[in-house]
Amino acid sequence: MSFVKFENVSLAYAPGGANAIEDVSLDIREGEFVAVVGPSGCGKSTLMKLVSGLKPPSNGYVFVDGREVGGPLKIVGMAFQAANLLPWRNTLDNVMLPLEIVEPFRSNLKKEKAQYTADAEALLARVGLAGYGSKFPWELSGGMQQRASICRALIHQPRLLMLDEPFGALDAFTREELWCMLRDLWQEKPFTVILVTHDLREAVFLADTVYVMSKRPGRILVRKEIDLPRPRPLDVTYTDSFAAYVHELRDHIGRIRES
Amino acid sequence: MAIKTSTAIKAAPWLLTVAIFLVWEVICSGLKIPDYLMPAPSAIWASGLEYAGPIMMHALQTLWTTLAGFALAVVVGMLLGLAVGASPLVYKACYPLLVGFNSIPKVAFVPVLVVWFGIGTIPAILTAFLISFFPVVVNVATGLATLEPELEDVLRSLGARRWQILVKVGIPRSLPFFFASLKVAITLAFVGSVISETVASNLGIGYLMMSASSSMNMPLVFAGLIVIGVMGVVMYELFALAERRLTGWAHRNPNAPG
Numbered sequence: 001m002s003f004v005k006f007e008n009v010s011l012a013y014a015p016g017g018a019n020a021i022e023d024v025s026l027d028i029r030e031g032e033f034v035a036v037v038g039p040s041g042c043g044k045s046t047l048m049k050l051v052s053g054l055k056p057p058s059n060g061y062v063f064v065d066g067r068e069v070g071g072p073l074k075i076v077g078m079a080f081q082a083a084n085l086l087p088w089r090n091t092l093d094n095v096m097l098p099l100e101i102v103e104p105f106r107s108n109l110k111k112e113k114a115q116y117t118a119d120a121e122a123l124l125a126r127v128g129l130a131g132y133g134s135k136f137p138w139e140l141s142g143g144m145q146q147r148a149s150i151c152r153a154l155i156h157q158p159r160l161l162m163l164d165e166p167f168g169a170l171d172a173f174t175r176e177e178l179w180c181m182l183r184d185l186w187q188e189k190p191f192t193v194i195l196v197t198h199d200l201r202e203a204v205f206l207a208d209t210v211y212v213m214s215k216r217p218g219r220i221l222v223r224k225e226i227d228l229p230r231p232r233p234l235d236v237t238y239t240d241s242f243a244a245y246v247h248e249l250r251d252h253i254g255r256i257r258e259s
Numbered sequence: 260m261a262i263k264t265s266t267a268i269k270a271a272p273w274l275l276t277v278a279i280f281l282v283w284e285v286i287c288s289g290l291k292i293p294d295y296l297m298p299a300p301s302a303i304w305a306s307g308l309e310y311a312g313p314i315m316m317h318a319l320q321t322l323w324t325t326l327a328g329f330a331l332a333v334v335v336g337m338l339l340g341l342a343v344g345a346s347p348l349v350y351k352a353c354y355p356l357l358v359g360f361n362s363i364p365k366v367a368f369v370p371v372l373v374v375w376f377g378i379g380t381i382p383a384i385l386t387a388f389l390i391s392f393f394p395v396v397v398n399v400a401t402g403l404a405t406l407e408p409e410l411e412d413v414l415r416s417l418g419a420r421r422w423q424i425l426v427k428v429g430i431p432r433s434l435p436f437f438f439a440s441l442k443v444a445i446t447l448a449f450v451g452s453v454i455s456e457t458v459a460s461n462l463g464i465g466y467l468m469m470s471a472s473s474s475m476n477m478p479l480v481f482a483g484l485i486v487i488g489v490m491g492v493v494m495y496e497l498f499a500l501a502e503r504r505l506t507g508w509a510h511r512n513p514n515a516p517g
Binding site: 049052053054071072073074076077078080082084086087088097098100101102136138152156162 | 407409410412413414415416417418419423427428431432434506508509
């Protein structure tokens with residue numbers, strides 16, 4: 001039983017215009033960690049908009065949890081390359097923003113405020129931001145902001161987490177730290193993840209399945225299952241089997257870029 | 260060193276003001292310029308003391324018409340700004356009209372107001388309103404329209420309604436723009452009320468200056484100008500203070516002009 005299902009989906013932003021993605025079909029199980037890689041401008045972000053219901057497809061069907069997507073879903077959490085925290089709220093209030101919007105949290109917010117605050121603080125502690133709740137976003141480093149942004153995406157316990165190049169703007173060391181943070185969060189309580197990235201190591205390290213997309217209009221060229229044992233320590237990135245996966249994906253991307 | 264610079268920065272506006280008045284005084288008395296052409300600061304001060312009562316009365320009139328017009332401008336400007344910024348349709352429909360209307364010199368509009376409302380308080384309030392609501396509209400609309408699309412996506416993907424996005428993100432984010440516009444609007448409101456008073460009123464600093472200049476009482480004219488200037492600076496500082504209090508998150512650079 002698939003959790004997210006695309007059936008021959010195409011999307012043109014302007015009616016009758018060029019397709020951003022074309023004839024995409026894919027199946028994602030509940031709890032699967034999926035990475036989508038491809039050259040820049042291949043419509044990876046479009047894929048996210050389709051899944052979350054922010055854009056309707058021009059052709060084909062998108063199903064999430066057995067139902068066709070007809071509008072924004074509430075079971076989705078999102079994080080982007082920019083942390084997009086609200087500068088007038090402190091970190092804790094930023095993380096708790098979804099609770100002010102998503103039901104049933106919204107209605108229970110007044111009653112359960114103490115519980116929700118405790119949950120948010122626990123989540124912050126989970127990602128290494130214990131005690132930073134009262135700090136404002138500009139007082140945090142880029143990596144810390146991104147951690148808080150991922151907390152915000154997870155606070156309402158979404159069944160589907162969508163990440164659009166969330167670590168793209170970070171330095172290499174911070175990025176690896178955050179890979180491990182995400183791995184641990186997911187390992188502890190698996191939810192479905194769609195990670196859009198152009199870092200192949202990131203994709204292989206984190207994902208169960210990697211999809212490679214072509215140049216615009218984006219199509220799915222390759223579906224590659226990553227058969228590395230879990231939990232994966234960071235050291236796995238220095239093994240031969242890991243390198244082989246990265247190499248294989250790199251070849252596909254190379255061919256796309258030449259064509 | 261740091262303390263020295265910060266006291267210097269604090270004292271700078273006062274020092275410059277005093278210096279300008281001193282130079283002015285020296286030039287006027289040194290070149291023996293007669294008071295009816297260019298009064299020296301000392302003569303203006305004397306005149307201000309002499310007419311303290313009437314000046315006070317007219318200044319209060321100007322202040323309240325200005326504030327009334329300004330309050331009207333803030334309310335109307337904010338509502339219109341929210342509508343224009345939140346809806347591309349309203350934006351397209353209203354913008355040319357707004358820009359066109361703003362290009363009309365408001366002094367040309369005062370006679371129309373006089374025909375409709377008679378001379379005095381109401382045209383002054385309305386002129387202050389007409390001249391000062393435009394920056395509020397533009398700034399609030401800009402604050403809303405420059406909202407990061409990702410931020411909107413985060414909320415929309417949670418199923419937020421339009422008004423929720425407006426309340427949670429749009430309005431807080433446009434607050435710094437709003438306060439910046441208040442500082443511009445309050446000074447413009449003074450321009451509006453004084454223009455109206457000079458053209459059509461028997462009350463207010465504008466009227467006082469007109470009648471003083473018709474009797475060649477230049478020290479009193481200048482006293483009026485200075486009173487308007489001082490009221491403008493005080494109101495401006497008041498809103499700058501409110502701005503720093505309420506939107507401190509947007510002013511993190513200590514060197515940024517307040």
